Structures are given as C-alpha cells and as structure tokens.
Amino acid sequence: xxxxxxxxxxxxxxxxxxxxxxxxxxxxxxxxxxxxxxxxxxxxxxxxxxxxxxxxxxxxxxxxxxxxxxxxxxxxxxxxxxxxxxxxxxxxxxxxxxxxxxxxxxxxxxxxxxxxxxxxxxxxxxxxxxxxxxxxxxxxxxxxxxxxxxxxxxxxxxxxxxxxxxxxxxxxxxxxxxxxxxxxxxxxxxxxxxxxxxxxxxxxxxxxxxxxxxxxxxxxxxxxxxxxxxxxxxxxxxxxxxxxxxxxxxxxxxxxxxxxxxxxxxxxxxxxxxxxxxxxxxxxxxxxxxxxxxxxxxxxxxxxxxxxxxxxxxxxxxxxxxxxxxxxxxxxxxxxxxxxxxxxxxxxxxxxxxxxxxxxxxxxxxxxxxxxxxxxxxxxxxxxxxx
Numbered sequence: 542x543x544x545x546x547x548x549x550x551x552x553x554x555x556x557x558x559x560x561x562x563x564x565x566x567x568x569x570x571x572x573x574x575x576x577x578x579x580x581x582x583x584x585x586x587x588x589x590x591x592x593x594x595x596x597x598x599x600x601x602x603x604x605x606x607x608x609x610x611x612x613x614x615x616x617x618x619x620x621x622x623x624x625x626x627x628x629x630x631x632x633x634x635x636x637x638x639x640x641x642x643x644x645x646x647x648x649x650x651x652x653x654x655x656x657x658x659x660x661x662x663x664x665x666x667x668x669x670x671x672x673x674x675x676x677x678x679x680x681x682x683x684x685x686x687x688x689x690x691x692x693x694x695x696x697x698x699x700x701x702x703x704x705x706x707x708x709x710x711x712x713x714x715x716x717x718x719x720x721x722x723x724x725x726x727x728x729x730x731x732x733x734x735x736x737x738x739x740x741x742x743x744x745x746x747x748x749x750x751x752x753x754x755x756x757x758x759x760x761x762x763x764x765x766x767x768x769x770x771x772x773x774x775x776x777x778x779x780x781x782x783x784x785x786x787x788x789x790x791x792x793x794x795x796x797x798x799x800x801x802x803x804x805x806x807x808x809x810x811x812x813x814x815x816x817x818x819x820x821x822x823x824x825x826x827x828x829x830x831x832x833x834x835x836x837x838x839x840x841x842x843x844x845x846x847x848x849x850x851x852x853x854x855x856x857x858x859x860x861x862x863x864x865x866x867x868x869x870x871x872x873x874x875x876x877x878x879x880x881x882x883x884x885x886x887x888x889x890x891x892x893x894x895x896x897x898x899x900x901x902x903x904x905x906x907x908x909x910x911x912x913x914x915x916x917x918x919x920x921x922x923x924x925x926x927x928x
Contacts, residue, residue: 611803655731747798814871
C-alpha cells in the first residue's frame with residue numbers, strides 16, 4: 542500500500558480523501574507491529590491476534606463491496622466476543638456459588654446481578670457485578686463479608702475492599718473459574734439500570750453489537766472503569782443509545798443497524814471523537830435530544846456529559862476524567878477504519894483469501910490479547926472437568 546499520511550498533533554486529519562474522508566492513523570503507527578510481541582494492552586505487554594477473522598472470498602473492489610466486507614468483519618468480531626453456552630453456564634455457576642456462600646453466613650440476604658452480566662453486554666474476560674441486600678451488612682463491615690468469602694474458599698487470594706469509593710466495593714477473582722467479581726451492598730440502582738438497558742436493547746437493534754465493540758476497544762486500553770477515569774458500562778451503553786436515537790438513518794428506519802455495523806461504528810467514532818464538543822453538549826437519552834452544558838471534572842478537564850435516564854441529577858460522565866484520552870482513542874479508531882477502506886478502494890485491492898493485517902479494516906479495533914484467549918481456554922477446561 543502507499544504510505545499513509547499523518548494527522549496533526551491534535552488528531553485531526555491533514556486532508557480529506559475520496560469517499561472515506563480522512564487519512565489513516567494505524568495502530569502504533571505500523572499495522573504490522575500488532576503481529577509481533579510485545580504489544581501494550583491493559584494487562585501489560587502481550588501478544589495479540591485476530592481469531593475472529595474469516596475470508597469473504599469476494600474479489601470485488603467496488604466501494605459497496607468494501608463496505609460489505611467491513612460490515613462482515615464487524616459481525617464476525619461481535620460473534621467472537623459474544624459468550625458461548627458453556628461460558629454462560631460457568632458464570633451462572635459462579636453467581637449461584639457466591640449466593641449460597643453469602644446466604645449461609647448471612648441468612649435472609651439476597652444477591653442480585655447487575656451491570657454487564659445482567660444485560661449480556663460482557664466481554665469474554667469481563668467481570669460479574671453483584672449487589673447484596675442484607676440489613677446486617679454495610680459499607681462499614683465489608684471486610685467481614687470479604688473475609689468470609691475467602692474463608693469459604695470462594696476467592697483466589699485475599700479480596701480487595703475499596704471502602705472509600707463512592708460506592709464501596711469488594712473485588713476478587715473466583716478461585717475456580719478466574720472470573721473477576723465485584724460486590725457492593727444495599728444499593729439497587731445498578732439493578733434498575735440493567736433493567737432499563739435490557740428494555741432499550743430490545744427496542745434498538747445494533748445497540749448490543751456496537752456496545753460490545755466499543756467496550757472492547759476501551760477495555761484493551763484500561764479505559765472501561767469509572768474509578769480509574771474511564772467510561773463505565775452504563776455510561777457507554779447510554780452513549781451508544783443516544784447515538785442510535787439521534788442518527789438520522791436509524792431513527793427514520795432507512796437502514797438496518799445490524800447489517801450496517803461498520804458504517805455505524807465509524808459514525809459513532811466520528812461523532813464522539815471529532816464532531817461532539819466534549820463538555821459542552823449533554824446526552825439526554827430519556828428525551829432523545831442533546832442539551833447545552835458546561836461539564837468539567839474537579840480538575841477542570843472537559844468530560845462527556847451523559848444524563849442518567851433514571852436519575853436526572855446524576856451525570857454518568859462526570860467522573861470519567863480520562864474523557865480526552867477516550868476521545869483520542871475514538872479518533873484513532875475512526876482514522877484507522879477509514880484509512881484501510883480508503884486504501885483498499887484507491888489501490889483497487891480485493892480482500893485477500895489469507896489474513897493480511899494491512900487489509901483488515903478492524904486491524905486497530907479488533908485485536909484480541911492472548912490473555913482473553915487463555916481465559917476462554919481455561920473456562921472451557923474447567924467446564925469439561927466439572928460438567
């Protein structure tokens with residue numbers, strides 16, 4: 542391929558080119574780098590690869606064929622990220638095991654799932670969020686619950702108790718499955734949020750698929766946790782929901798989101814990476830509109846403003862102080878997809894029957910770290926041993 546042109550220091554493209562508008566900024570400046578260890582991920586340096594990739598055996602080099610190929614890549618990628626039946630079963634077993642353990646020590650306690658596990662929007666190596674309703678447990682004696690779980694053989698090592706967080710939490714890894722678990726107490730807002738999202742997921746085709754892809758992109762860069770400045774699952778889901786609500790071709794039903802994932806994914810990255818004035822526009826999903834705002838964190842940094850549809854006094858983006866970094870990730874993802882598609886069209890290159898990272902439209906977004914693959918292999922092995 543021809544040498545790609547650079548973007549300016551603020552991430553904006555140097556020029557527009559043909560049908561796909563912008564130049565290409567590849568992953569770590571050289572797409573081939575991601576095929577060689579080490580690559581920096583949220584888990585440190587590790588090898589990454591593309592197990593979801595499949596050849597489409599289409600030698601058409603037209604613009605429509607390239608878009609079709611991009612949509613196929615997105616569908617294949619989502620299919621890989623979605624949980625397999627044995628993975629769902631193992632996660633359910635973890636919840637049942639933890640519930641039984643807690644109720645054994647705290648009779649009358651109830652345990653409820655929320656977050657991505659409750660909505661199905663979890664990544665293969667994602668955690669399980671649980672809330673314990675019990676009068677005898679509070680944020681002041683979380684260590685007692687954490688110690689019990691360790692004593693009962695649930696946790697792999699000592700649990701971490703974060704008591705000074707806005708919502709105090711116990712964090713640990715399940716001993717058998719190595720699935721990460723977060724437990725909070727006596728706060729049902731997350732359960733209500735999951736219920737709300739489940740209703741919206743049924744109303745908005747493509748919402749689940751887009752959320753999974755963007756969630757993976759942020760998780761790979763350790764930008765998916767609010768307590769570290771990233772964007773949490775609820776806030777991200779609302780960003781995708783708002784995007785679909787406001788997208789003219791989706792809102793008037795002129796396109797099927799599920800068969801146009803790549804186009805919508807690029808539009809999402811362009812909106813939140815380039816077009817939206819972060820900190821000056823608020824997403825109001827409850828009323829399907831944008832509102833002017835002035836959103837800053839405590840250090841005065843601009844943040845995405847996302848009005849909680851269940852509590853209008855709560856802004857889901859305020860604590861995501863890495864909004865500028867997230868915006869940069871979205872810009873780079875947009876430029877990467879757009880640049881590969883432009884080069885395929887400009888040089889009339891058909892998608893090869895063999896894997897070529899330079900001809901892979903999701904070469905930036907769709908990398909899979911070996912830690913994720915290893916985790917899935919471990920779950921399969923555990924399932925086989927305990928089935």
